[in-house]
Amino acid sequence: MRPVAVVGAGMTPFAEHFDLGMKDLLPRAVGEALASVEKGIDRSELQAAWFGELTTSDGFPSGLLADSCGLLDIPVTRVENACATGNDAVRNAFFAVASGYIDVALVVGADKVRETSARSTFWDWMAMTRDMAWDYPLGLVAPANFALHAARYLHESPATREHMAMVAVKNHHNAVTNPKAHLRFEITVEQVLNAPTVVAPFGLYDCTPQSDGAAALVLAAADVADRYTSTPVWVRGVGLGLDRVMHQHKRDMTTFPATVKAAKQAFAMAGLGPQDMSVAEVHDCFSAVELISYEDLGFCERFGAAKLVEAGETTLTGRLPVNPSGGLKAKGHPPGATGVAQCVEIAEQLWGRAANQVDGARHGLAHNIGGPTAVSAVTVLSTEQS
Amino acid sequence: MTGHLASVATHLPVWGAQEARVAGPDEDALTLAVAAGRAAMAAAPDVRVERVVLVTRDLPVLEGGSTAVLLAGLDLPPATLASEVLGGAVAALDQLGDARPGTLVIGADVTFGAGAGAALAGAGGLAVTPLGRRDASLPTHVRDAGGVVTDYDDARLLRDRGVLAGIAALALTDAPDAVAGLARKDAAAVAKAAPALPTTGASAPFFAIAAGSRVLVAVDQAAVSAASLTGAAPFVAHAPSARPLPKRKPGAPVDLAIALPAYERAFSAKLGFKAGRCPACGTLALPPRHRCLECGDESGQELTALPRDGEVYTVVTIHVPVPGLATPYSLAIVELGDTGVRALVHVTDDEPGAVAIGDRGEMLFRLVAVRSGVRDYGYAFAPARAAAEAAA
Numbered sequence A: 001m002r003p004v005a006v007v008g009a010g011m012t013p014f015a016e017h018f019d020l021g022m023k024d025l026l027p028r029a030v031g032e033a034l035a036s037v038e039k040g041i042d043r044s045e046l047q048a049a050w051f052g053e054l055t056t057s058d059g060f061p062s063g064l065l066a067d068s069c070g071l072l073d074i075p076v077t078r079v080e081n082a083c084a085t086g087n088d089a090v091r092n093a094f095f096a097v098a099s100g101y102i103d104v105a106l107v108v109g110a111d112k113v114r115e116t117s118a119r120s121t122f123w124d125w126m127a128m129t130r131d132m133a134w135d136y137p138l139g140l141v142a143p144a145n146f147a148l149h150a151a152r153y154l155h156e157s158p159a160t161r162e163h164m165a166m167v168a169v170k171n172h173h174n175a176v177t178n179p180k181a182h183l184r185f186e187i188t189v190e191q192v193l194n195a196p197t198v199v200a201p202f203g204l205y206d207c208t209p210q211s212d213g214a215a216a217l218v219l220a221a222a223d224v225a226d227r228y229t230s231t232p233v234w235v236r237g238v239g240l241g242l243d244r245v246m247h248q249h250k251r252d253m254t255t256f257p258a259t260v261k262a263a264k265q266a267f268a269m270a271g272l273g274p275q276d277m278s279v280a281e282v283h284d285c286f287s288a289v290e291l292i293s294y295e296d297l298g299f300c301e302r303f304g305a306a307k308l309v310e311a312g313e314t315t316l317t318g319r320l321p322v323n324p325s326g327g328l329k330a331k332g333h334p335p336g337a338t339g340v341a342q343c344v345e346i347a348e349q350l351w352g353r354a355a356n357q358v359d360g361a362r363h364g365l366a367h368n369i370g371g372p373t374a375v376s377a378v379t380v381l382s383t384e385q386s
Numbered sequence B: 001m002t003g004h005l006a007s008v009a010t011h012l013p014v015w016g017a018q019e020a021r022v023a024g025p026d027e028d029a030l031t032l033a034v035a036a037g038r039a040a041m042a043a044a045p046d047v048r049v050e051r052v053v054l055v056t057r058d059l060p061v062l063e064g065g066s067t068a069v070l071l072a073g074l075d076l077p078p079a080t081l082a083s084e085v086l087g088g089a090v091a092a093l094d095q096l097g098d099a100r101p102g103t104l105v106i107g108a109d110v111t112f113g114a115g116a117g118a119a120l121a122g123a124g125g126l127a128v129t130p131l132g133r134r135d136a137s138l139p140t141h142v143r144d145a146g147g148v149v150t151d152y153d154d155a156r157l158l159r160d161r162g163v164l165a166g167i168a169a170l171a172l173t174d175a176p177d178a179v180a181g182l183a184r185k186d187a188a189a190v191a192k193a194a195p196a197l198p199t200t201g202a203s204a205p206f207f208a209i210a211a212g213s214r215v216l217v218a219v220d221q222a223a224v225s226a227a228s229l230t231g232a233a234p235f236v237a238h239a240p241s242a243r244p245l246p247k248r249k250p251g252a253p254v255d256l257a258i259a260l261p262a263y264e265r266a267f268s269a270k271l272g273f274k275a276g277r278c279p280a281c282g283t284l285a286l287p288p289r290h291r292c293l294e295c296g297d298e299s300g301q302e303l304t305a306l307p308r309d310g311e312v313y314t315v316v317t318i319h320v321p322v323p324g325l326a327t328p329y330s331l332a333i334v335e336l337g338d339t340g341v342r343a344l345v346h347v348t349d350d351e352p353g354a355v356a357i358g359d360r361g362e363m364l365f366r367l368v369a370v371r372s373g374v375r376d377y378g379y380a381f382a383p384a385r386a387a388a389e390a391a392a
Helices: A022-035 A061-069 A085-098 A120-129 A142-157 A161-176 A189-194 A222-230 A257-270 A285-298 A304-312 A337-349 B029-043 B065-076 B089-097 B155-170 B184-188 B204-210 B260-273 B384-391
Strands: A005-013 A047-054 A076-079 A104-112 A199-202 A212-221 A233-242 A279-281 A365-371 A375-382 B003-011 B051-058 B081-086 B103-109 B115-121 B126-134 B141-143 B149-151 B178-180 B213-222 B223-228 B234-240 B275-276 B302-305 B309-318 B329-334 B341-348 B361-370 B374-383
Touching: A005 A022, A005 A085, A005 A337, A022 A104, A022 A212, A022 B329, A047 A085, A047 B384, A061 A076, A061 B223, A085 A104, A085 A365, A085 A375, A085 B184, A104 A257, A104 A337, A120 A142, A120 B081, A120 B089, A142 A189, A142 A285, A142 B329, A161 A189, A161 A304, A189 B003, A189 B029, A212 A222, A212 A337, A222 B051, A257 A285, A279 A337, A279 B149, A279 B275, A285 A304, A285 A365, A285 B275, A304 A365, A304 B115, A337 A375, A365 B065, A375 B184, B003 B029, B029 B051, B029 B103, B029 B234, B029 B361, B029 B374, B051 B065, B051 B089, B051 B309, B065 B081, B065 B260, B065 B302, B065 B374, B081 B089, B081 B223, B089 B103, B089 B115, B089 B126, B089 B178, B089 B213, B103 B204, B115 B178, B115 B204, B115 B384, B126 B155, B155 B213, B155 B223, B178 B204, B178 B329, B178 B374, B204 B213, B204 B374, B260 B275, B260 B374, B309 B341, B309 B374, B341 B361, B361 B384
Parallel strands: A047 A076, A047 A104, A279 A365, B003 B234, B051 B081, B051 B103, B178 B213, B341 B374
Antiparallel strands: A005 A212, A005 A233, A104 A212, A199 B309, A233 A375, A365 A375, B003 B115, B003 B126, B103 B115, B126 B223, B141 B149, B213 B223, B275 B302, B309 B329, B309 B361, B329 B341, B361 B374
């Protein structure tokens, strides 16, 4: 396999885009990604595209991307892998370029969660992710899906609801200065703890909003990257891990084995480890998921997440800033776009032009965990080719 | 003919007032019948059940497989004869007096006092000997096929020309000591010391028998039936302290999807609470599956009964409004007995949010959801608090 670089990155703001349909969001994200290419690129230079979309809004996804973005003459593949869709789309495009099949690839992720009513989303998503006979009728709504893990994690680890709240407070703080973020306001630990309960132990501020948005990346082979940029960001590692789909079959619910597997693959490919990361975008659809993921990604020892947030090590000024963009919690979470947008954020960090820039960032990581907590994708990006 | 009862069981839901129970949202005539039926069967383990007769006027559906649900919940083979008898206290007492050995008679009520009773007929035990019956038409209360109720509001007419005239026509040698099918004050007009019964429908005779009646009259408007009771049988009562139904917000109306092929594939294991057992390594899987969770064997799992006691591994309570579901509700993952098998289920018979990790309890046959008109049954976890009160 040959080295692959990110040479362009862009995204729409994440928000309730009631005024924009899928066909409006896609060209905006693609246009921004193309415009970000330092030495310029014409869309005719794109040789194939991978499109991550979890739901289906306004019809046939691959065709919508090709049609709405003027890409009718290249192959487009739709990728769907639950909430790991975005990073898995990156992974698939990476393989096409790394293998030599093409030199330049487009990766797009998008979703319009708010195209259906806020409540009906529950059953739509349960129909996508639950066993129809055994689990669907129980009403295991998305927050409950993760709360089952969080409740057990709080039971076994030293972490408390206060530690969960600290994650939410941190990510809201970061979003305030990110113009692309959905929830741009500060919150306090007290507000998080006193907010209405969604699914115990999650209050309103422990939960991601329902967002619409799109994000895009341009990937290029090392052989041609110079044509597009003098500062390529290298895709050093990709990983995808799975787990049992039914919660009843997950022996230890204080961890996400899918993340452990995805991270192991991505770090091994990158020749890097968690200790090398300067910045990370970690899946924080619910506050406790960020805590558990610190441990699964190797940022701290098992049950060490509480100490990590207490010490402020994952704040913007800490040893390893996590979710400088605001994360899913405050930047927002249109699932197909989420992983791609994480890579947009990490690429901008490595280019030194992120909204909340981490000084001297060299290596960064993007992480998704999703579906019935049964799939995870991890991408490791770096300023260094090897 | 005389029916000989090898066991008698009564069952009351935990909700409502002490003397007037109501069914919880996950209970209906079938779940109540299963609870009472299982208790009666457990109290007479040597009697093989050959047929089941469910007497009720509160059938949850008139068509759509209720007997299969009943047999699965009772863990009886699908070959067992099963009938639904539309009737109240009279029909239930008639069935008891006519029960051949091997017959499980169940009476279940939801509308006017929720509860159920069951008795398993055997070769000996408590003898139920019919003393006579009289059917008569004085329809002061009419419920049509669509469930629409019309009441002819004249209690004295019913008492004098229906109940008392009917009992007089039976010319009983011994005065009745209990009346099944009437509210307490009306029963006193027939038998002064009649015990208060928690229900007035098909389950009422079982509660009267449990109260020690020797000459029992059953009443269903103007229809009356009487039987003498001699001898004794093992008796089991589930009578927890009543609690008011927790206040919950109903979900916005929504028609939940059902995949009937998936329903049918899961039916035996889901309603019978059975796991698949790997023939190679013995690992149990809930739900049963083609490929073993542990060793990967694919040679075919057989269904095996799971233990019904368990401990909460994790539990959450959903407060956010969910269309089609009343909130809040609790969902738990429960580890069953010492099998290592876990089930994801609703928490029942307790206030939402009251159950914690490590709590112990039992799995109960309950209604899980109604989807596209189909009643979807399965199991729910009741914490030991409810079970302990039942034993007390």
